[in-house]
Amino acid sequence: MSACLIAPSILSADFARLGAEVDAVLQAGADWVHFDVMDNHYVPNLTIGPMVCEALRRHGVTAPIDVHLMVKPVDRIVPDFAQAGATYISFHPEASEHVHRTIQLIRSHGCRPGLVLNPATPVEVLDYLLDELDLVLLMSVNPGFGGQAFIPSALDKLRRVRERIAASGRDIRLEIDGGVKPDNIGAIAAAGADTFVAGSAIFNAPDYAAVIAKMRAEVAAARSANA
Numbered sequence: 001m002s003a004c005l006i007a008p009s010i011l012s013a014d015f016a017r018l019g020a021e022v023d024a025v026l027q028a029g030a031d032w033v034h035f036d037v038m039d040n041h042y043v044p045n046l047t048i049g050p051m052v053c054e055a056l057r058r059h060g061v062t063a064p065i066d067v068h069l070m071v072k073p074v075d076r077i078v079p080d081f082a083q084a085g086a087t088y089i090s091f092h093p094e095a096s097e098h099v100h101r102t103i104q105l106i107r108s109h110g111c112r113p114g115l116v117l118n119p120a121t122p123v124e125v126l127d128y129l130l131d132e133l134d135l136v137l138l139m140s141v142n143p144g145f146g147g148q149a150f151i152p153s154a155l156d157k158l159r160r161v162r163e164r165i166a167a168s169g170r171d172i173r174l175e176i177d178g179g180v181k182p183d184n185i186g187a188i189a190a191a192g193a194d195t196f197v198a199g200s201a202i203f204n205a206p207d208y209a210a211v212i213a214k215m216r217a218e219v220a221a222a223r224s225a226n227a
C-alpha cells in the first residue's frame, strides 16, 4: 500500500491569510495542498484560479499542489494551471468533451493527470483510462461546498476502484474528498484510499498538527488491522 498522504483543502482556509494558512498546515505535517477550483457553472460556487496557485508558489510553497478543477470546459484552463505551478490536475469527466484528450493535455504540460468521480458517477468511467492516469479522486460529497457529510456509498466505490488499480499494476493514487474526519478516516483507509483530502476537519480544528497526527494514527491503525 502506498504511503498515506494528507491533503488539506484550502477551501476551508482563511482566504485573507492564505499564504500563512498553507504554511501552517504544511508545518503541521500535511503532504499536499488541495486546491479547489469552482466556476459557478459546473458547480454552484466560485473560488480561486491560476493566479492564486502562482501566488502560493511565489510565496515559497514547494509541496505538491493538487488542483481539483470543478470547471467546464476544462481544457482552456489547463495550460494556465501548469504555468502556475500545479503538480496534479484533476477534472470531472462530465466536464470534458474528450476525456482522453484532456488527460493527454495535462501530461503534455508536465502535470500529473487525475480523474474525479462524483458520488453518482459509475466506476466504469475509468475503463480505457486507468493506464493514462496518476490519480483517481473519489468524491464522497457532491462537489461545490466544504463541510458536507460523508456519503457512505463511497466506501464500496473505493473498494471497487482499489481492485481496478491493483489489476492495472500501475502506481495510481486513490484519493478521497468530502466529509473526511478523524472518526471515519480509518474506515476510508480500510476501503482502499491512500490520499485524504480534508477541509473543515483540519482548518476548523484549533491545532492543525494534532488533527493531522490523529488522522495519520487512525490510518495506520486501520492498515495494521487489515494486514
Ligand SMILES: O=C(CO)[C@@H](O)[C@H](O)COP(=O)(O)O
Residues within 6 Å of the ligand: 009, 011, 012, 034, 036, 068, 141, 142, 143, 144, 145, 146, 147, 148, 177, 178, 179, 180, 197, 198, 199, 200, 201
Ligand atoms: O472539493 C470539495 C468540495 O467540492 C472538497 O475538497 C471540500 O472542500 C472538502 O471539504 P470538507 O468536506 O473536508 O469540509
